[in-house]
Amino acid sequence: MPGWQTFFHELKDKNFEIISVAQDTGGAKAAGPWITAAKPEYTALIDEKHLVTRLYDMVNVPTAVWIDEKGRIVRPNEVAFVDNRYKGMHGMDAAVYLAGIRDWVENGERSAWVLSEKELKARLAPQNPDRAMAAAEFALAEYLYSTGKGTDAIAHYKESQRLNPDSWNYKRQAWALSDADRDYGTNWGKEVQKLNGKPYYAPRKLPEAKKPSN
């Protein structure tokens, strides 16, 4: 988050806003210390019910969406790192992506980073019924957890994970609220190992022309 603050500070007078949304059932208690430490000038929100994950059919964090002045999506869900701290895990260079945002902020719809309607529609798909059911199970689990029925929530978290196996959010949030090894028979480290070379984040499709030559 401090990285995004530095980046935002550079662009904040160019009719640009960052809205960061914490997907945290633990709410302000869980996300608050990170926000306080980052001292953001941008808008930092807390989403206890993972509403944004459901609305945009996201499966991971950090995930970014670019939205233009008219409120239209110009780039849908893609992984968005502000620095290369986790590059070893995903191999994606942050600088290329940040250069893309700068280009969009300067050039608007003329930017090569703005996707055509055809390309957007190719990248976006209706939520499949299993994912819709997974979102319902996750929401029910969240309600049970937040009303003091954490033990009863586990079966529903598991069902959400089974129905939407692509979602790291459903897995990692549930594990974080529990003793993952005891209640789920696994943990994040073990599941990352199981990937066995498969990418943790879906690869990005960036405009070729704008990639730096190095």
Next chain:
Amino acid sequence: MRTGGFFLVAGLMCLAAAINSHADDMRKTVIYDGAVTEVSPAGFESKDLWVTVKDLRRATGFVVKPQGICRDELCFPIPKGRKAQFINKQSSVTWFNLSEFARLVKQPVAADEKNAVWYFGPRPEVQNGYLATLEAPNFTLPDLNGKMHSLADFRGKKVLLITWASW
């Protein structure tokens, strides 16, 4: 003997009533469009969630009309010959099968039997509505101080929306 038989039958009836009421006397919780509402339990056995038409309106905003199940301009007609699957009149109370309605409109439903909680997710056309317009789905959420912000407040600016998490 006759008296004993009477008491035995009466006793069994009371026991049956007690079991029945134990099974069904739990208030149920409905989460619909994100709103949590307590509803009265149906006095009859069903795997589905039946609610009174009064509770239907309280929990979902939908009302039963001659033309169908309606909320504002929106109306879903009950398919021909299937009225009994949706409506059940018991003396002075009219019950509505919210589970059957969810199947009709293809809403995802998750239920927890032990706690009698039913969660109804958005209909597919609501969830996927933005794919036709490409308009970013709006949301309203609090910042750390509890102040609410909507995505729509930022019209006129370019917005980089980023999710993250502490976990």
